[in-house]
Amino acid sequence: MRTFQEQRHYEAATPKSRALHQQADQYLAGGETRTSAFWSPYPVTIARGQGCHVWDVDGNDRIDFVNNFTTLVHGHNHPTVLKVIQEQLSQGTSFFGPSEPQLKLAKLLCERVPSVERIRFTSSGTEATMNCVRAARAFTGRTKIAKCEGGYHGTHEALAVSVQPSSLAVLGRAERPNQVPADVGLPQSVIENVVVLPYNNTEAARQLLTEHHKELAAVFLEPMLGSGGMIPADPEYLAMLRSVTSKYGILLVFDEVITFQVATGGAQEWYNIKPDMTAFGKIIGGGLAAGAFGGRKDVMAVYEHQQGPAPLNHAGTFNGHPLAMAAGIATFQMLTPAAHERLNALGDRLRQQVQQLCNELETPAQVTGLGPLFGIHFTRQPVRSYRDVLTVGTQFRHEVFLGLLNEGVFLYPTMLGSLSTAITEKEVDTLTAALRRVLVRLTR
Ligand SMILES: Cc1ncc(COP(=O)(O)O)c(C=O)c1O
Incomplete structure (x- = not known):
């Protein structure tokens, strides 16, 4: 060379x-x-x-x-996306309160993705997966999270283990990967709460899930490893995850921040697997900053206002930003x-x-x-x-x-x-x- x-x-x-x-x-x-x-x-x-x-x-x-x-x-500067952003911009930039574009995009996403019965918006994919972790823990009362080796879910700590280590030497056995911190300074308590699953190794992952099932709140994965290499999951791997998580009451969470664009209903439609929760980002804001997370109605009920405040707080100054919501709607109408x-x-x-x-x-x-x-x-x-x-x-x-x-x-x-x-x-x-x-x- x-x-x-x-x-x-x-x-x-x-x-x-x-x-x-x-x-x-x-x-x-x-x-x-x-x-x-x-x-x-x-x-x-x-x-x-x-x-x-x-x-x-x-x-x-x-x-x-x-x-x-x-x-x-739709590439850069698509005229339809620009037009709706300009129209929305003429009404103001952001507000303390819901706006109509947020409702429209929520409806559109719930209609496209049958597993998503209720949804909430964030400003990024990182916040979407972070809130899935919090909701899964709140719903199940368990703490540990299983994730796949090579899976990236944003920059918060809870899933910053065995993301994309730079050398084979640190990874440990293929069937039982080491918990490798993604960054310096990650607390030991965070690392201990992550069970690392071998990607596309159905039997080894089944074994690990079975061992840890009592402590696991959720299994997180990208149905195709994205930044880890655009590597599709084997259908039988996903089928195993669905059946083991259902058996033990563990939530199956698909991170579709990247994969949502493979079909109208995302990779879950492509593979015909219904997760309990889904995290969204990237394309859903039509080029502006947005993320979302949603799933089963009973799980998302942790955000319901009943007699008092909702059991789980999810605030965010720019959640459901009207410009991003409008751009997202236009993007999906053309998709x-x-x-x-x-x-x-x-x-x-x-x-x-x-x-x-x-x-x-x-x-x-x-x-x-x-x-x-x-x-x-x-x-x-x-x-x-x-x-x-x-x-x-x-x-x-x-x-x-x-x-x-x-x-x-x-x-x-x-x-x-x-x-x-x-x-x-x-x-x-x-x-x-x-x-x-x-x-x-x-x-x-
Ligand atoms: C699969 C996946 N999840 C989550 C994220 C985080 O999204 P954001 O960069 O919007 O925080 C990314 C970002 O690349 C991603 O690829």
């Missing part, structure tokens, strides 16, 4: 981004404000987006396969079954083309994903869990990522991506052609 060849080209093409990053270093801790959106040597500063394109401050135009990490399902079908067909085309290309160039690769969501993993090993992703050579992956930026194609730094309805077959073909040039440059 030609080390740093792509990085040199990247630096030469992005001097303004480099200068802005150096300035940012003097004010923002770490020079940025979203850990996952930093990459070495510095991220590009984005000036604007339109449709499926983004432009950085140096004027480089790139096709956007990140879409604010799976959020902008018809036909739109899903088209996005999913494009996703299949991308996965097939990229896999074929890597086979032809003899670059070991596994292309994963579901619907419009995809992951490209440079490894010979079939990718079924986060452990498999750790077999990828990170230096090579980073060079490919920078190489694609140099070619005018924007993917997430670990080679994940999503499609938007602004993308056509032409852009998918452009991605494949760009990847061919990058792989040839790096390997020949």
